[in-house]
Amino acid sequence: MTTVFLGVGDYGATNRPDEVLKTMALGSCVGFIVLEPKSRTVGMAHIALSDSQLNPSQAAKQPGRFADTAVPALLNLVAQLSKTKSGYIIKLVGGAQVARMNDTFNIGKRNILAVKKILWQMKLAPVAEDLGGQISRTVTVEVASGKVILHSPGRPDWSV
Amino acid sequence: MEKLNTIKAKILNAQILRSIDELPLLSTSATKLMQIVADKEHSIHDIIEIVKYDPSLTIKVLKVVNSAAYGLSEAITSAERAIPQLGDKMVFGLAMEECAAPVYRAPMEGYEGEGDALWRHSLLAALTARELAKFSINKITPEEAYTAGLMHDLGKGILSQYMKGSAPDLLAAVESDALHDYREAEEFYYGTDHCRVGSYIGKHWQLPEALCDIIRWHHAPDQCPAKHKALAYIVHLGDIMAMIGGASTGADALMYEQDPRCDKFFSTQEGELDRSMNNAFLEYQKIITAMSTE
Numbered sequence: 001m002t003t004v005f006l007g008v009g010d011y012g013a014t015n016r017p018d019e020v021l022k023t024m025a026l027g028s029c030v031g032f033i034v035l036e037p038k039s040r041t042v043g044m045a046h047i048a049l050s051d052s053q054l055n056p057s058q059a060a061k062q063p064g065r066f067a068d069t070a071v072p073a074l075l076n077l078v079a080q081l082s083k084t085k086s087g088y089i090i091k092l093v094g095g096a097q098v099a100r101m102n103d104t105f106n107i108g109k110r111n112i113l114a115v116k117k118i119l120w121q122m123k124l125a126p127v128a129e130d131l132g133g134q135i136s137r138t139v140t141v142e143v144a145s146g147k148v149i150l151h152s153p154g155r156p157d158w159s160v
Numbered sequence: 161m162e163k164l165n166t167i168k169a170k171i172l173n174a175q176i177l178r179s180i181d182e183l184p185l186l187s188t189s190a191t192k193l194m195q196i197v198a199d200k201e202h203s204i205h206d207i208i209e210i211v212k213y214d215p216s217l218t219i220k221v222l223k224v225v226n227s228a229a230y231g232l233s234e235a236i237t238s239a240e241r242a243i244p245q246l247g248d249k250m251v252f253g254l255a256m257e258e259c260a261a262p263v264y265r266a267p268m269e270g271y272e273g274e275g276d277a278l279w280r281h282s283l284l285a286a287l288t289a290r291e292l293a294k295f296s297i298n299k300i301t302p303e304e305a306y307t308a309g310l311m312h313d314l315g316k317g318i319l320s321q322y323m324k325g326s327a328p329d330l331l332a333a334v335e336s337d338a339l340h341d342y343r344e345a346e347e348f349y350y351g352t353d354h355c356r357v358g359s360y361i362g363k364h365w366q367l368p369e370a371l372c373d374i375i376r377w378h379h380a381p382d383q384c385p386a387k388h389k390a391l392a393y394i395v396h397l398g399d400i401m402a403m404i405g406g407a408s409t410g411a412d413a414l415m416y417e418q419d420p421r422c423d424k425f426f427s428t429q430e431g432e433l434d435r436s437m438n439n440a441f442l443e444y445q446k447i448i449t450a451m452s453t454e
Binding site for chain 1: 271272273327328330331341397400401403404405406407408410411413414415416417418419420422423426428429430431433434435437438441442445
């Protein structure tokens with residue numbers, strides 16, 4: 001099994017059955033996951049912040065970094081690989097925070113809202129999510145099984 | 161998991177103090193760099209004057225500046241040319257990482273973290289604290305904030321050695337709301353916590369009183385002595401921003417509370433804050449890439 005690592009702000013997709021996509025330690029970042037079951041294509045973006053206007057030149061170099069550029073970029077990539085623009089399964093994970101975090105500092109909450117807003121505008125919605133809370137999530141997406149597995153230190157693994 | 165009784169807690173405390181006594185002292189270069197960086201009138205030449213007489217630090221500086229992350233077209237072979245490229249905070253960070261490696265590179269088994277997790281977390285907390293200093297309503301220099309951010313979690317490097325296998329129990333105690341946060345869980349089960357242990361290390365290294373206070377109170381900034389409270393709030397929030405930015409020390413990730421009084425110490429809007437945090441995250445990724453390919 002080959003692991004394709006996606007760093008902060010990266011996005012990628014694959015339909016090779018011997019590959020898994022993995023991204024480490026999502027804190028307030030959101031993992032945007034797209035699965036296309038017929039062609040067994042999976043994609044994931046590690047979204048760090050909500051709005052590309054925070055740094056447009058960075059967004060041009062690394063669209064996966066911001067919610068508003070990452071969502072269309074990953075959907076386009078999955079469409080190219082799967083040769084279809086419909087039938088996607090979307091899952092969202094991450095967007096964590098610490099306890100009693102006020103809104104000014106709550107980047108995770110802003111990231112979740114931004115991704116959901118863009119999906120809504122595109123008439124899409126997640127079928128599963130594991131969002132918020134005080135959990136740092138490492139995510140693995142298996143091409144062969146379509147499983148999305150979450151890992152966090154000190155806890156047993158779980159899936160969404 | 162059983163809470164340590166009073167006698168066992170005292171024995172553990174004595175063992176921790178012995179471990180700290182055995183730590184090497186900070187190198188002369190790191191101590192001098194800390195003093196220089198804290199002085200806002202300092203120049204890059206002051207930094208060069210320290211580094212060029214420290215061969216091992218010079219080698220480290222050259223390896224990092226010549227790594228792929230800096231993308232230079234030709235190799236740099238002198239400290240004089242390397243240091244302006246890296247910046248003073250980066251050089252101070254490298255000096256600290258080198259001489260305090262027994263702490264920063266300690267296996268984080270007690271927290272179920274990776275071997276370099278404490279170093280990564282400290283670096284990102286330093287960079288976010290530096291950005292947050294811009295929004296402080298008090299006059300705190302970015303340099304002070306950076307240094308304090310780099311030091312705040314030193315205690316975990318020592319305490320971790322005594323907490324092996326405890327992470328699921330401590331996590332369960334915090335998640336059940338029986339205890340407030342992971343620091344309180346450390347105190348409950350072991351009779352001490354990473355903040356207190358860190359302040360002992362600070363005293364062993366003869367760090368300034370301000371830094372020892374910040375280390376001691378970074379999870380309870382309201383209890384920090386008044387003269388250092390504003391800086392304690394910056395590091396408190398920098399620590400949290402590093403955790404939510406994905407650089408945590410292991411099982412304790414995010415298992416803390418934000419002090420609700422933070423609002424009184426900062427003046428910022430969401431967009432400004434996010435832009436600053438993005439700058440910190442980008443610089444962190446660049447440094448980590450440079451150091452991992454050195």
